[in-house]
Each structure stands twice: as C-alpha cells, then as structure tokens.
Amino acid sequence: MEAAPKRRRGEAVGAWLLTLPAVISFTVLLLLPTLAAVAMAFTDFELGVWPPAWIGLENFSELLADRGFRQSFANTVIYVGLVAPVSVGLGLAFALLIEAGTRGRAFFRAVFFLPVVSLTVAMASAWQYLLHPTIGPLNSLLRSLGIAGPAWLSSSDTVLVSLAAIGVWENAGFNMVLFMAGLTAIPRELREAASVDGARSAWSRFRLVTWPLLGPTTLFVVTITLIRSIRVFDTVAVLTRGGPNRASETLLYTMYTEGFTFLRLGYSAAITLVFLAIVLLLMLLQTRVLDKRVHYG
Amino acid sequence: MNAAPASGPHSGPDSGPDSGPNSDPNSDPGSDPDSGGLSVERAQLALGGQPILRDVSLHVAQGEFVALLGPSGCGKTTLMRVIAGIQSADSGRVRIGGRDVTAAHPARRNVAMVFQSYALYPHLTVAQNIAVPLTMTRLNGWQRMPVLGGMMPGSRAARAAIQADVARTAGPLGLSHLLDRKPGQLSGGQRQRVALARAVIRAPGAFLMDEPLSNLDAALRVTTRREIVEVHRRVGAATLYVTHDQSEALTMADRIAVMQAGEILQIATPEVIYRDPVNLDVASFIGSPRINLLEAMAGESGEVRAAGQPTPLRTPARGPVTLAVRPEDWVLDPDGLPARVEHAEFLGDHMLVHLRIAGAPVILRAEAGLRVTVGETLHLGFAPERALLFGADGRRVAAEIREPARA
Numbered sequence: 174m175e176a177a178p179k180r181r182r183g184e185a186v187g188a189w190l191l192t193l194p195a196v197i198s199f200t201v202l203l204l205l206p207t208l209a210a211v212a213m214a215f216t217d218f219e220l221g222v223w224p225p226a227w228i229g230l231e232n233f234s235e236l237l238a239d240r241g242f243r244q245s246f247a248n249t250v251i252y253v254g255l256v257a258p259v260s261v262g263l264g265l266a267f268a269l270l271i272e273a274g275t276r277g278r279a280f281f282r283a284v285f286f287l288p289v290v291s292l293t294v295a296m297a298s299a300w301q302y303l304l305h306p307t308i309g310p311l312n313s314l315l316r317s318l319g320i321a322g323p324a325w326l327s328s329s330d331t332v333l334v335s336l337a338a339i340g341v342w343e344n345a346g347f348n349m350v351l352f353m354a355g356l357t358a359i360p361r362e363l364r365e366a367a368s369v370d371g372a373r374s375a376w377s378r379f380r381l382v383t384w385p386l387l388g389p390t391t392l393f394v395v396t397i398t399l400i401r402s403i404r405v406f407d408t409v410a411v412l413t414r415g416g417p418n419r420a421s422e423t424l425l426y427t428m429y430t431e432g433f434t435f436l437r438l439g440y441s442a443a444i445t446l447v448f449l450a451i452v453l454l455l456m457l458l459q460t461r462v463l464d465k466r467v468h469y470g
Numbered sequence: 471m472n473a474a475p476a477s478g479p480h481s482g483p484d485s486g487p488d489s490g491p492n493s494d495p496n497s498d499p500g501s502d503p504d505s506g507g508l509s510v511e512r513a514q515l516a517l518g519g520q521p522i523l524r525d526v527s528l529h530v531a532q533g534e535f536v537a538l539l540g541p542s543g544c545g546k547t548t549l550m551r552v553i554a555g556i557q558s559a560d561s562g563r564v565r566i567g568g569r570d571v572t573a574a575h576p577a578r579r580n581v582a583m584v585f586q587s588y589a590l591y592p593h594l595t596v597a598q599n600i601a602v603p604l605t606m607t608r609l610n611g612w613q614r615m616p617v618l619g620g621m622m623p624g625s626r627a628a629r630a631a632i633q634a635d636v637a638r639t640a641g642p643l644g645l646s647h648l649l650d651r652k653p654g655q656l657s658g659g660q661r662q663r664v665a666l667a668r669a670v671i672r673a674p675g676a677f678l679m680d681e682p683l684s685n686l687d688a689a690l691r692v693t694t695r696r697e698i699v700e701v702h703r704r705v706g707a708a709t710l711y712v713t714h715d716q717s718e719a720l721t722m723a724d725r726i727a728v729m730q731a732g733e734i735l736q737i738a739t740p741e742v743i744y745r746d747p748v749n750l751d752v753a754s755f756i757g758s759p760r761i762n763l764l765e766a767m768a769g770e771s772g773e774v775r776a777a778g779q780p781t782p783l784r785t786p787a788r789g790p791v792t793l794a795v796r797p798e799d800w801v802l803d804p805d806g807l808p809a810r811v812e813h814a815e816f817l818g819d820h821m822l823v824h825l826r827i828a829g830a831p832v833i834l835r836a837e838a839g840l841r842v843t844v845g846e847t848l849h850l851g852f853a854p855e856r857a858l859l860f861g862a863d864g865r866r867v868a869a870e871i872r873e874p875a876r877a
Contacts (some may be wrong), residue, residue, distance in 0.1 A: 234854075360587065360589070362585050362587055362589040363589050363591065365551075365554075365556045365576075365585075365589070366583070366585060366589035366591075367591075367602075368555075368575065368576040369554050369555075369556070369576045369577070369581060369582070370579055370602045370603045370606055370668070371602075371603050371606030371607045372577060372606055373575055373579045373606075374577070374578040375615075376490065376611075377606065377611065380614070381591070381602070381606075382591065385591075385593040386592070388593075388595060411481045
C-alpha cells in the first residue's frame with residue numbers, strides 16, 4: 174500500500190527528467206533571450222558604453238517622436254497591405270488553376286514554388302537587373318510600348334510597390350502550396366454533389382463548397398503571410414538599404430540599423446518589442462475573432 | 471472445352487429470359503423511352519485502356535425502381551456517374567424525362583443523387599443542406615449572397631418558400647428536430663436521411679442512389695430499406711439503385727439489372743432473375759446460400775447425367791453441361807444422387823446441410839427437424855422443373871423434364 178505514492182513520485186521525477194532537455198533548451202534559447210530583449214528595451218544600453226542605465230519608458234517615448242520610426246512603421250503597414258492580400262489571392266488562384274488542370278501539374282507547381290526555395294538575397298540581384306531603369310528588361314519593354322518606365326527601386330514613389338511585388342513573388346508560391354494541400358483535403362464527391370444539386374458554374378461550386386471548406390487553410394495562410402511580410406528585411410537590406418531617403422525603410426530594417434549600425438541596442442530592443450506586440454496581436458486576432466467564423470471538418 | 475453443338479443457347483422452361491446484354495430498351499416491359507423515365511443507350515467507356523462500360527443499355531420507366539446489382543468494380547457506380555453527368559462516356563446517349571441530356575451539365579439534367587458517402591456539406595446545417603438544390607435553382611447569384619442576399623428584391627419570399635419546402639420534406643423523414651444541427655452531429659442513419667431529403671426536395675426526373683445503405687449497421691439497413699421504398703413511391707421518379715447486396719435488390723426493386731465486368735447480363739423482375747437466370751454468372755450471383763453447381767454430361771439423345779447417375783432432365787445441348795439446383799429445391803429421394811453430410815447448421819426455422827456429391831460441395835436447405843449426422847450419406851433428388859442447365863460457355867440451355875418428378 175505504501176508503495177503506491179512512492180511510485181507515483183518516482184513517475185513524476187521520471188517525467189520531469191524526460192522533459193528536461195526540452196525545458197532547458199526552451200529556457201536558454203527562447204525564454205531568456207526574449208526576457209533579455211524586454212529588459213534591454215528599458216535601458217539605454219549601447220555597445221561599448223558600460224554600465225547601461227535604467228531609463229524606463231524613455232525609449233518608447235523617443236520612438237513615438239521619432240519621424241524615422243513613424244515612417245518605417247507606415248512603410249511596413251503599406252508593404253504588408255500590398256503583399257498579404259495579393260499573395261494570398263494569387264496563391265489561391267494558382268492552386269485552383271493547377272488543381273483544375275490535367276496536364277503539367279507538377280511543372281507549374283515547381284515553377285511557382287521555386288521562389289520559396291531560392292535564396293532571396295541571390296534572387297535580389299536578378300530583380301535588381303530586371304527593374305534597372307536603363308538596362309532592365311521591364312523598362313525596355315515599357316519603352317517599346319512608348320511608356321517611360323520609372324526608376325523602380327530608386328524613386329521614392331515606386332520603391333515600396335517594387336519591393337511589394339518582389340514580396341508577392343516570394344510568398345504566392347508558398348501560399349499556393351498550402352492552398353493545394355487544403356484543396357486535396359476536400360472530398361471530390363462534395364463538388365460532384367454540388368453540380369448535381371444545381372451549382373452550374375464553377376463560381377457557384379466554389380462559393381458553395383470550396384471556399385467554406387478551405388476556411389481553416391485560408392485562415393492559416395493569411396496569418397502566416399501577415400507575419401512573413403511584416404518580417405521583410407532581406408530585399409530591403411540588399412536592394413535599397415531603406416532608401417531612397419528612408420522611403421523603403423521597414424520595421425526590421427530600422428531595428429537592424431539602430432542596433433548594428435548605431436549600436437543603440439536598447440533602442441533597437443524597444444523596436445523589437447513593438448514588432449513582437451504586432452505579431453502577438455495578429456495571432457490573437459486569428460484565434461479570437463477569425464477562428465470562430467471558420468468551419469473545421 | 472468443346473462447345474455444346476445442337477441449337478445454341480435456349481431460353482428457360484417457363485418464359486424467356488427477360489432481356490439479354492445488348493437488348494433494345496424498347497423491349498423492356500412497360501417502357502417507352504420517349505414517355506419519360508431514364509434511359510441509357512449503348513454507353514461505352516474505357517479508362518486508361520481498361521473497358522469500364524461495354525455497350526450498356528438500360529431503361530427505367532417513370533415511377534419504376536430498378537436495382538443495379540453487381541460485384542464491386544463491375545462498373546455500376548461508373549454507370550450511375552455517367553447518368554448523373556459527373557463522368558462522361560466515350561459513346562452512347564443518356565435520356566432523362568424524354569430529353570437527351572448526353573451533353574448537358576449535371577445541374578441541367580434534373581437528376582437527384584444520393585452518394586455512398588452521403589456527400590453532405592459539412593459547414594451547412596441540415597436545413598441548409600436540404601435546401602441547396604432549391605437555393606441553387608430558385609435564387610440567383612445575387613440573392614444567394616451571404617448578407618446582401620437578404621436585401622435583394624424577391625429574396626425574402628423565395629427564401630420563405632424554400633423554408634416551407636424544407637420543413638415539408640424533412641417531416642416525413644423524421645428530421646424536423648434536427649434541422650439546426652450540422653452533419654457532424656448526426657448519426658449515420660440520420661445523415662443518410664438528410665441525403666435522401668436533399669435528393670427528393672425538388673421533384674427530380676430521375677433519382678439515383680449509390681449504395682446508400684452500405685455505411686449503416688445491419689439493423690438500420692433493414693428499416694431504411696422500407697423508408698427508401700416509401701420515399702420512392704411518394705416521389706414517383708424513375709429510380710436507379712446501385713447495390714452489391716442482392717437482398718436489397720431482391721426486396722426493394724421492381725426490376726433488377728445484373729451487371730458484371732461492365733456489361734448488363736440480365737434485366738428482369740427479381741423473381742425472373744432468381745428462377746430464370748440467363749447465364750451461370752447471374753445464377754450464381756443471386757441467391758443465398760449460393761446455387762449448387764454440379765458438373766453434368768448431356769448424352770447422345772440429350773439425357774443429362776450428373777455424378778454418374780441419370781437425372782430426370784433432357785436438353786438439346788450435347789457434351790459437358792452444368793446442372794444448377796437451388797438449396798431449397800433438393801428433395802430427399804432414395805433414387806437420387808448420393809451425398810455425404812459434412813456439416814449441418816441449425817438456423818431456427820430451417821437448417822443448412824453442407825454435403826458433397828462426387829466431390830462437389832452442395833448445400834441443402836431443409837426443415838429444422840431433419841436429423842442428420844456428419845459422415846452419413848443422403849440421397850438427393852431435385853425438383854426438375856426448377857433445375858437449371860448451363861452450357862459449357864456458361865449460357866443457359868433448355869432443360870426438359872424426361873419423366874415425371876418423384877417427390
């Protein structure tokens with residue numbers, strides 16, 4: 174009889190021992206760095222200046238007043254506002270078209286997925302060439318049509334749109350693959366039942382069956398695209414360095430320059446917190462609001 | 471194998487087999503393809519070089535219930551999909567309600583279909599599921615819009631009419647209290663009835679059912695059979711019911727179409743199919759326990775000998791034939807074929823005795839009171855007017871009675 178509680182304790186110890194590697198790696202690799210970043214955001218920590226002083230919310234009040242940060246925030250919102258809807262819509266369109274087709278499915282899937290597996294930094298040079306104002310194929314095509322093409326990446330009017338186009342190119346293929354996975358999970362019989370039930374057009378079958386049953390996939394794709402596009406950094410860093418005149422500076426790029434160019438790590442950590450807050454807000458939106466309106470199997 | 475010479479295939483003793491594989495649908499009883507109903511004319515389909523449908527013709531008259539019976543993989547579901555328009559055949563025509571719909575979209579064929587998996591829309595409530603065929607036809611695209619649709623002119627009245635129709639259809643099927651549930655919250659039998667309701671809510675020109683009972687448990691299957699027959703009577707549409715379960719086909723259908731390897735072997739009433747099959751495949755497919763087959767030989771003058779013994783049968787065929795006797799048609803007869811008892815099953819009101827006649831396994835359906843011991847030899851005769859003979863090619867040959875049967 175006395176053995177029972179002892180054995181239960183032994184089991185508990187065993188369980189903790191088994192989870193220990195995960196607990197340690199979570200603490201060391203995720204929890205502590207995050208807490209360190211949070212703590213740093215309330216200091217004036219600069220590389221080479223020791224010791225850092227606790228300055229409370231000063232970093233955040235500086236952020237609010239900083240026109241450069243406000244511009245970078247607005248740029249990010251515009252970039253996300255362009256990339257997320259277009260790449261989700263295109264991803265869905267590609268997935269539906271490839272699903273509906275009978276020939277060349279593997280080929281088209283590979284073509285659209287290529288941007289996802291290719292290195293953005295390497296592909297950026299290709300984009301730089303494509304969008305070059307004088308020697309770029311895009312502008313020479315426009316010239317042959319009698320249109321004077323803008324300097325895509327070096328004019329502050331077009332730089333964000335150009336970057337957003339590259340972002341769409343990067344994300345649409347990824348979204349397409351996710352949508353294709355979602356589409357295969359929809360039983361074919363449902364679409365057949367819909368056509369027998371009088372859904373004459375492809376659009377009405379999409380409305381009746383495909384779109385509602387794709388709900389969970391769409392929700393996931395939207396969330397992941399928002400988060401991926403907020404994190405835009407490599408194209409900005411390689412192609413424009415935030416320019417011209419900060420017209421393409423985004424949150425992560427500002428964070429990078431503050432932290433690694435000006436070495437103001439405390440200020441940079443404050444920007445990180447803002448970034449983190451936005452991502453958490455999006456996740457909350459997903460679980461609290463959208464999740465309720467989606468049908469799961 | 472030497473083919474039976476003589477005068478080729480013959481029809482059975484009582485009438486003739488109702489119709490063979492390539493028979494003209496016009497010859498089916500009570501049918502005229504132009505009067506309505508459902509008909510398939512010479513449908514052929516091959517997928518990946520594999521023939522699925524071989525020149526299939528079939529007519530289901532208005533108000534008739536035809537069961538399409540066959541083993542799995544024989545093409546019966548494909549035939550149904552061709553009729554519904556979900557799949558197109560390589561050649562042949564489909565008519566529904568007297569209209570040629572061969573090239574028409576499924577939505578324009580006015581067919582209703584119950585899928586084997588029911589294919590209910592999982593995100594819609596029971597009421598919305600049942601209403602789909604009506605919302606698709608009575609409301610236009612604008613009126614179907616989620617929020618805006620309610621404000622479109624005429625939408626209110628049309629929706630109210632649909633609601634009334636849904637209630638009218640759901641009532642007799644016992645679904646009234648389930649209208650707000652989602653399919654995921656229903657039992658298998660309830661889902662099946664929702665699928666049925668969705669199919670019958672608009673008066674369909676043809677009603678197709680693809681093994682609708684195969685996902686139900688045995689007890690529910692028997693009660694649902696009756697429900698389906700009742701629904702069919704109420705709707706009165708030409709009904710084609712696909713099944714691999716012969717007891718469903720025998721109990722429910724006005725006529726049975728037996729299909730095998732993409733061909734319709736015979737279309738006839740259940741009784742004719744059972745008593746008067748056109749070939750060995752139909753005979754052995756129908757009936758449970760299976761019909762007993764004995765190798766037999768037709769002599770010079772056509773007299774049939776089985777297991778080395780004379781039988782009361784004579785046939786125009788010559789050479790090896792197959793004698794087929796239903797388990798209930800055996801009689802104990804001291805002059806009959808010697809049969810060794812191997813096993814006996816008591817089944818309450820009757821019993822099944824497994825025996826061997828010259829090495830061939832046979833089953834005797836007997837009164838429950840019969841006393842047999844394993845290893846004992848019984849002598850079995852058969853009711854000659856009920857025995858069937860098949861030629862070496864599996865086709866039916868005539869069996870005439872040589873001498874009066876002894877009871």
